[in-house]
Amino acid sequence: MRKPRDTLKNPEQEVRLFRNRSLLAALLVILMSGALVARLVYLQVFQHEVYTTRSENNRVRVEPLPPTRGLIYDRNGRLVAENRPTYNLTIVPERVDDLDATLDLLVDILDLPAKEASVFRERAYQRQRPYQPALLMSELNEKQIARLAVNRYRLPGVEVEAQLLRYYPDPLIMSHVIGYVGRINAEELADLDRGEYSGTHFIGKTGVEKQYESVLHGKAGLRQVETNARGRVLKELGRTDPAPGKDITLTIDERLQQLAYDLLDDRRGAIVAIQPKTGDILAMASSPGFDSNLFVTGISYDDYKGLRDDHDLPLYNRAIRGQYPPASTVKPYMALAGLYNHVITPEKTIYDPGYYKLPDHDRRYHNWLRWGHGRVDMHRAIEVSNDTYFFTLAHELGIDRLSDFMHRFGFGEDTSYDVYGASSGLMPSREWKRERRGQVWFPGETLSVGIGQGYWLATPLQMATAVSVLANRGHWVTPHLAKRIGDETVDPPPAKEDIELDDGWWTLVRNAMGDVMSGSEGTARRVGAGLEYRMAGKSGTAQVFTLDNDERYNADELEERLHDHALFTAFAPIDDPQIAVAVVIENAGGGSSHAAPLAREITDAWLLPDDDALDEAAAEIRQRGSHATP
Template structure:
């Protein structure tokens, strides 16, 4: 029995087991306590800043404050781009638990059509910087604001913001000058400074708005706010105010711009007026225009499709991008090129039988007056716009000297200071044709260039710029649109060196252009009748397609869009030029008949002291005309 009890109970062994188990339990306690302490140290010390930030974010958050966009005025202080208060609907996707469900709820609350629902989804999922509000909808009305307020508890991450929205009082006439602002897209978002554009939903897209975006935008601010558990702001803790954008005063005269647009009367074309002494662009109208306010909050597909499909291309800025053969408006510059290169004298005469033939060739290059002008010198050649004289002069100059001289007047170059999207046009040369077309230059092509046809292309802005240099007797001014930025005046440096020529030559060409308006044979003499000042002008009629050697132009047999373009350039007064104007009216016909009256109306409006000069100038348009000469 004793042996059996000893076998059943062994105190030493039990003590040994107890001790081992106690040591194991103690080790586990120590190990788990160490892990717990380590985790606490990691969270409280190593990750202290991270969790402090997260904790504060539940209570305090930083919100961007977008700056107020600068205003734009015309030269007389008339507001042409302003800001109007509006309410925007925004969403911060990171603060929304179920984005799709929230968007569907918004569509239901606001009772929006299906196409708006698609827009909501597209804008909400568009790439944004973290915790930056995405713009869902602008210009909320009172009913929509009230419905959102009632359902606010159901819409975390959704806010109704009061902001200023761009508005253009005269959208049609100023559309191409000012351009417009629009919503920031994904590509722009990647390129923009995240700090400067925090909270900003709109950016300049074209025109002055694009050119001076950095000036107009300003600098964003921020504020610290305390929010409740639902993310609603309870109070503001701190603030750094935004810096508003600077205001811009343009060189444009809004009344003259309005007149220029009205004179075009819906026809495709452009009018540019420049002040020769300063380079101020007084008017830069392109017709037809478009309603730039449609683009501010996002144009509908229907409206955008209508603009894109319009055959008259209302979105196309003809004043700075339209490239036209300058036609006979270049003849005064051709005369100066001949004098400067010593290939002709002012008094040298030629006989015009109605055509010119290159030496050794039988092909006839016809004057616009088929029976010719008889004996002509330089003065009369400009007055009557004789083609034969300038065919011969172009041949004697050659394309190399001709092209080089025209570059001095800015042809083939963008010499503007701040005109967004200005085209360089095309001043052809031997090298240009070899590089572009892989062909040699032919003598007959020089003749076409000599009367502003062929490959030569210029914009209305270039024509007005070159004319300003001529009016200034070769002194260069740089055309520009900004007159003052904030309190600082804008005075751009000359774009090119002055053109030094004999004063007698400047006088000869300027007076010959005066004869265009007042001479007995002047091509625009009827438009120049009754002028109260001396005006220098030059007409041009640009062919839209090339006629065969023996073909004659007959507008009655052609579709309207194949009719010639009407051009006219003018400056006044001759002795003290105050304005230089270039007019292009597409497919209108003769320059003297259809473009010269518009130039006369613009100069009348600018120069006449009468307060009713604008109305008088517009009224005179229908009362004047001339023969269908170039």
């Protein structure tokens, strides 16, 4: 039999326990509710503005509006750099949850080959400013746009934007003058103004595009848009329109530029033509050229490798960076230097036996005509391009006075106003050789400089500038490429002081250059035959390598790239110069036979009264398809 429990229920204790537990539960509920209310008050009252701003930022977005790039025209209003509509693919990495997965999806949607996919990824990871779109692809085709539209819901942060893309109608002939735009790289991005270049993917890289980037680019605008949770634009709330870049009118005549390029006929060389009275650069052709449109959206590796490895260096602007011995084209300036320094008179003659020897030296410095020209004065020395006369003159001048005088014509300096990347060439001096080579100057080196050889180097632009100053009787005008920026005329200041010389000296030298073209002994008399105006010219033949003292030059025994360079400078008409020209053809041979005919065709085309003459001349050259000959 079970023993009964000796404890009984205590109702009071159970009630008290229940009451305590209920109070504790109520207190806990009150405390939790109080905390919730306090948090709600804090968020709604004290943090109201903060969260309102955050909410608004999630709903409203500020987007940059890139400006329209200014157009570029030639002097006659022909469009040489324009903008064409295109569709670009962009991505904002900050708005993408998984960038790698999104890129993989895009590559699959667009069916990109492996090489393009690699570039595609590099562009996506290129450093950008926060929330700025990165340009992945340009010039999307209709099929690609349709595929992206169908898959848009899967691609947050990815947009297809309609923009204007730079296009060059005449890329080969204008490539070196205008240059090109290209994608903004990381180094450029770090230096650019964050506000002005918001939304801009391209920037001028070379030529006029680079020189006048600040003018052509314009000023960026912005717009406020309302977006949904996926970042898609629902509507536009406000806008500040961008200011388009200013149009630029160049001094270049596109028809003359075309003719100059065609005359070079894919040979390595350059032609520069300047209007002496204004400094307008009428033509500045460098051959061979390249297709500048390839660089706009990003040149492929294979295309760039082909240009880079080409032995003819199509990317090299010979007109402003090619440095050549100016050869005998400098002899008119040498004559003026002798007159200015009173070491010679126009009437003084020397006897040329075919060579010159320094006093107390046995080495012979040969004239180009081995048996010599006999008795020559200054006029005849220029007309027949006598070396012995100018060896004598150079020795009497000395390198110091010679170098100082040639600087007055712009040699050894970049005197252009707005030609991006123009080289200063080299006008040697005693100090230059001591500083650069740690050596003293030798008298024989002065003789080489006296005929435009040795250390003396000049660009075709410098040669054209110098002959323009000579055509102006010493009056300096600064060569420039921009004629108008917007509605404002470009009037650059003189680069140097005018060269004040006796007027008779200018007349003597100019007439001697005239007889180079039309005199009985003129080196370019065959080219000058039948001229309808009087043209002043001077030929030059620059050695590529140094011959031994008694060694004779024989082009037939040398490879083509060791042949002499052909040079010619000219202006016309003599009495009222309207055009000055410099022609350089690498490894072509004699300047009179190879470069002078090109200079005549350029001046003929410019001075002909018929407005269609340039177009006809260019068409004739294209049809002929062969080298110009005397």
